[in-house]
Amino acid sequence: MSDVAATSLAPVAAERGAAPIMPLSVRDLHLRFGDSVVLDGLDLELGPAGCTVVMGPNGAGKSLLLKLMHGLIQPTSGRISWDGHPPAAVTARQALVFQKPVLLRRTVAANLDFVLKTRGRDRARLGKLLDHVGLAHKAGQPARRLSGGEAQRLALARALATEPEVLFLDEPTASLDPASVLTIERIVAQARDRGVRVVLVSHDIGQARRMADDVAFLYRGRVTEHAPAAEFFPEPRCPAARDYLNGNVVV
């Protein structure tokens, strides 16, 4: 987990020579399933760098917003543009860490090697990546025997193995042990510092305070507030966000 390893882990777009896919512009996004309205005219602009934390009550559509931005699902209407590209065109330049990691029925090392191999990345980085997330000693073990925290760290290593320009995390530390939470937060922060654009969905207000450069608050299918963390936490303008931060039930 040395800093030397960290700096050489994930070259970002600029170093690879490709045009970056930031900024992101989301315009008038609607998502409906039958009669139920999930997103109702959502707008969001994300700048080129930093960590955006997406917050909001349960059922606000945070996870679905990530999947829409990542190109895994299609909106009912509206437009998502990654510097002119539709999400499906840039899926492979992004990575998503799901709340519940889906790991292959192979060893820890084979899970990572699979991604390095299929994505044409340098397979010699495998050891470095494992070391980076503190799983080097588990390399030969079956991935699906890992604890929740270890499994999520492996999922994070796998996401970083793809050398993403954008890293989505969907409540990655929900119900994990404190040590794993801090490890994951540190690795994500390092990735952000290397220029990976991070978008993190979290219910954990403490985590949001530690990680966020800016906060987007989702309420009733829209972003009701998007502000720098330094402004949002002391004085949220949106009443729902104020209630949410005070621990009141927001529906």
Added chain:
Amino acid sequence: MQGMGEALSLALQMVWSGDADLLEIVLLSLRVSLSATLVALLIGLPLGALVAISRFRGRNLVLIVMNALMGLPPVVVGLVVYLHFSRSGPLGFLGLLYTPTAMIVAQTILIAPIVAALSRQVLEDLHAEYAEQFRSLGLSKVQSVQALLWDARYSLLTVGLAGFGRAVAEVGAVIIVGGNIDHLTRVMTTAIALETSKGDLSFALALGIILLVIALGVNAAVQSVRMSAARMSYV
């Protein structure tokens, strides 16, 4: 007509001493059924995988047909293959009737649908679990299928076993297209049928014992592989 006890002791003696005729029949049985299983896997697995990860019009119809074909009656398969390979049939020029090759073809037709239908189910369940993650990783369809096949390897082993079990135990198809010719196309099941009707119960019993041991042994081996795989959460 021998007594049951006498037949059994003769049978055990034959198995124990490794009777040459017996061995020849057993080896041909294994050759034919293992070959058929291998070919059926080569045909059935990609087919099962393709249907598992695809959504198209008429998919339900395909599923119904696939599942229905699992129950093909061996004698009917034998008859159809016979008609094709007989001298006046469309493939008669190949001269394959009453050869082990014809038997392999018949058994392959019999078990390829079993492999396809069972592997489709296995792979579809696994695909439901992996699909979103694979799309997020930007994998191609070919890469996804390869990964699915590898990760389902232990379940697919059982699928292959089901096919082999069906092939090695069936008599209807191989007796029609193979003809039960001594030293050429006589396999365990056809020999058992013949010797029983001739009244040579000890030879039939000896083969029956071997057939049982093979069936139980292969099942036990696969079961133990699956159990150790389960210990590693690979199933």
